Structure formats: structure tokens, C-alpha cells
Amino acid sequence: MASYKKRGNKPNNKAEREEKIESESTTAEVFSTLDEGASSTEQFLSKYQKPIFGVIIAIAVVILAFLGYQKFIQEPNEVEAANEMNQAQQFFDSAIEASGAQQDSLFTRSLQGGNGKFGFEDIASSYSGTKAGQLANYYAGISHLNLGNYQEAIDYLDKFNVDDEILMPLAKGSIGDAFLQLDQPKEALDYFENAANLKKNEFTTPKFLLKAAITAISIGDGETAQKHLNRIKDEFPNSAEAKDADVYLGQAEVL
Numbered sequence: 001m002a003s004y005k006k007r008g009n010k011p012n013n014k015a016e017r018e019e020k021i022e023s024e025s026t027t028a029e030v031f032s033t034l035d036e037g038a039s040s041t042e043q044f045l046s047k048y049q050k051p052i053f054g055v056i057i058a059i060a061v062v063i064l065a066f067l068g069y070q071k072f073i074q075e076p077n078e079v080e081a082a083n084e085m086n087q088a089q090q091f092f093d094s095a096i097e098a099s100g101a102q103q104d105s106l107f108t109r110s111l112q113g114g115n116g117k118f119g120f121e122d123i124a125s126s127y128s129g130t131k132a133g134q135l136a137n138y139y140a141g142i143s144h145l146n147l148g149n150y151q152e153a154i155d156y157l158d159k160f161n162v163d164d165e166i167l168m169p170l171a172k173g174s175i176g177d178a179f180l181q182l183d184q185p186k187e188a189l190d191y192f193e194n195a196a197n198l199k200k201n202e203f204t205t206p207k208f209l210l211k212a213a214i215t216a217i218s219i220g221d222g223e224t225a226q227k228h229l230n231r232i233k234d235e236f237p238n239s240a241e242a243k244d245a246d247v248y249l250g251q252a253e254v255l
Contacts, residue, residue, distance in 0.1 A: 081132035087117035092139055095146070107143040124156065134162050138171055150178040169195040169204035176211065189215045189224075196228070206232050206241040213248055222255025 088110045095106035113119030118126065120140035127133035141157030144150070153174065160171045176191030192212035196205050209228045216225035229245045229252060236242055 078130050078132065081123060081127035081130040081136075084118045084123050084127070085132045085136065087115055088113060088120050088123065088136070088139070092120075092143060095143070104147060107146050111140055111143050124159070131162075134160060138162075138167060141171065142174060145174055145178055148181075150181045153178045165199045165201055166204060169198045169201075169208065172198060173204065173208045173211065176208070176215075180215065185215050185219050189219070189221075193228075202236060202239060206236040206239040209236075210241040210244060210248070213245075213252065217248060217251050217255065220255055222252040225249075225252035225255070 091106050091110035091114065095103050095110060098106055109119065111119045111121050113122060120136040120143060123136035124133055124140055127136070137156045137160040141153045141155075141160065144156060145153035157171045157175045157178075160168075162168060172191050173195035176188040176195065179185070179188035179191060189212055192208045192215060196208035196212060199205075209232050213225040213228040213232075216222070216228065226249060229249045232239065232241050232245045233249075
């Protein structure tokens with residue numbers, strides 16, 4: 001059966017006395033080491049107290065400034081930009097459904113504003129740090145593209161940078177459309193390929209692979225066209241673009 005010694009008991013023999021002395025010596029050393037460590041820490045804190053507190057205060061100020069900016073500037077700006085966006089968005093949506101001169105008029109109003117509200121151009125510049133400001137770049141680019149202002153479309157769409165599965169590829173692909181209209185097919189091909197590879201999904205990837213293939217055919221690059229068309233057939237066999245792939249594949253193989 002295990003035995004134990006009560007604290008404070010006197011040692012009964014020489015071995016126990018030596019054990020007690022050794023134990024007390026070890027304990028003393030431990031406390032001595034702790035005292036030395038505490039003393040060193042106190043000396044360090046005493047010596048560098050002002051710089052340490054200065055760093056702590058600086059960090060606290062930065063955190064409070066950030067929280068204050070988010071609460072009193074960023075959040076109100078987000079709300080204000082979203083409110084301004086509603087009217088421009090209505091003009092844009094109506095333009096998509098319209099045609100002819102009426103469509104051009106509505107796209108222009110979506111860009112320039114109306115009914116006392118900003119258009120996409122002013123929202124993009126005045127609220128550039130907000131989500132609505134980023135979206136305004138996209139819609140301004142698409143509006144200019146539909147109005148035939150191709151360089152302006154490129155400029156706005158190039159500023160659009162949002163991690164979105166659909167809108168980001170559409171923005172890059174629309175820049176490709178603008179370059180095609182400017183008779184710059186090689187630049188258009190680059191953007192179509194970028195759009196196809198940016199976010200893989202069933203909608204934008206086959207869409208821009210087909211555009212890339214058609215553009216490659218137009219500049220006589222049959223090898224590139226075949227690569228994109230075969231990818232559509234292999235990876236997106238159920239897509240609408242897969243139905244057209246064989247037709248263009250025949251053209252690409254002739255080149």
C-alpha cells in the first residue's frame with residue numbers, strides 16, 4: 001500500500017534528512033529563479049514603459065479610428081450610394097427591355113442621372129469606395145457599350161473589381177466585345193480567354209470560350225480555336241454553346 005509523508009513531519013533518519021534538505025534547496029532555487037525573472041521583467045518594463053505604452057496607445061487609436069470610419073463614414077456612404085443607385089438601375093433595366101432611340105435615351109439617363117438622382121458615372125466617382133460604386137462601374141461600362149462608346153466602356157469595365165462568380169467574367173468578356181468593335185481582335189481574344197478562365201461555371205465559361213474560338217478563327221488561329229471548342233465539348237456538353245461547337249470546329253480544322 002502506498003504511503004505518503006505529511007508536511008511538517010520531522011525526518012526519522014539520515015536519508016530522510018538529506019532528502020528534506022535537497023528538497024528545500026531545490027525549492028529555494030526555483031523561487032530564486034522566479035524572483036530573478038520577475039526582477040528582470042520589472043527592470044525591462046521600467047526601462048521601456050513609455051515606448052510600450054506608446055505602441056499600445058497607437059494600436060488602440062488605429063483600431064478605434066477604423067471602427068469609427070466603418071460606423072460613421074463607410075456605412076452611411078454605403079446606404080447613400082445604394083439609394084442613389086436605385087434610380088439609375090431603373091433606367092438601365094428599362095433600357096434593356098426597350099429598343100431604338102428610346103433605348104439609347106434610357107441608357108444615357110442611367111449614365112447621367114435623372115429625377116434628382118445621380119447616374120452611374122457620378123455614383124462611380126463619388127462613391128468609389130462602396131459596393132454600389134463598384135457596381136456603378138460595371139453598369140456604366142455596359143451602358144456605354146450599348147451606346148457604342150467603346151473606349152468609355154473599356155475604361156469603366158476595367159475599373160470594376162468584385163469577386164463575383166458571374167459579373168466579373170461578364171465584365172472581362174464585355175471588354176472583349178468592345179475591343180472587337182474597335183477592330184482589335186487580338187486584344188478581344190485575350191479578354192475572352194480571361195473571362196472564360198476567371199470563374200469556371202456553366203454560364204460564362206462556355207459563353208466566352210465560344211467567343212474566343214470565333215475570334216481566333218477570324219484571325220486565322222485554327223489551333224487556338226480548336227482548343228477552346230474541344231474544351232466546350234468535353235467540359236460543357238449540355239451547354240447551348242456545345243451545339244455550335246461542331247460547326248466552328250470544322251472551320252477551325254480547315255485553317
